Amino acid sequence: MIFLWRFLLVLVLTALTQIGGLAYLVSLGLARLAGWRKGVATFSVFLVVYAGATVLTQSVAPVFGRVPLSCGQTDMPLAVRSPLFCALNRNYVTPAMKTAAIALARHMEATYPGTVTLALDANFPFLSGFPLLPHLSHNDGRKLDVAFYYRTSGGEPLNGVTRSPLGYFAFEQPQPGDVLPCAGRHDLLSFRWDLDVLQPMFKRLPLDEARTAAAVSWLSTRGQDLGVEKIFIEPHLARTLGVENEIVRFQGCRAARHDDHIHFQVRPHISGET
Secondary structure: OHHHHHHHHHHHHHHHHOOHHHHHHHHHHHHHHOOOOOHHHHHHHHHHHHHHHHHHHHHHHHHHOOEEOOOOOOOOOEEEOOHHHHHOOOOEEOHHHHHHHHHHHHHHHHHOOOOOEEEOOOEOOOOOOOOOOOOOOOOOOOEEEEEOOEEOOOOOEEOOOOOOOOOOOOOOOOOOOOOOOOOOOOOOOOOOOOOOOOHHHOOOOOEOHHHHHHHHHHHHOHHHHHOEEEEEOOHHHHHHHOOOOOOEEOOOOOOOOOOOEEEEEEOOOOOOOO
């Protein structure tokens, strides 16, 4: 039975962090060599091994064509929303994507001084095709989610703040008459979760439509020069923000909702400086 639990734990850690399953196996071996049998000791070893592997990954990932978005810099207009994304190794992108993301953030800061653009889920550091659940396409380093921009009820811009702790799942609900391409569908295999029970728990912050629209507009125009090829946002928001464009698309009814964040991706084999 203990073998089964350990096997399941390896699977879960691998799915959540990509390197966590291997780190757990190494920690089991080290704990056994040291003669430690208690779970607390093994867990402590795992934390040390995992932390070391996470730091090492930052140096090894570029060999595989991925670079990390920094979680430590506070003087950049691009910031990762939560340290959890970095702790779980979900902050890796191709150099071209990093170039595009930084360019977007610098544009937003130049247009709206003081603006900080928040990065959410990116990709794992290794192996194209390795899924970053619950996303369907974040598996090759070319995808990145960024948070919406919010303001106070008085209209003052907010920075470093999202309605939900991770920047996800606090949806901008459609209004009567909005385009709803998934209305009436009840797919069994779908990540399109409405999460109605969670909505009252999130902060009530107005969407900063001007800044959010400016970000999508830049990505769909000037961003194309940096390789941006596709942007996902819900149709009702694209219309409300006035950002409808040939590369601003609907992600489909089986993928997660995109009225809580902006997803964009760059073309493959685009060179980029970080």
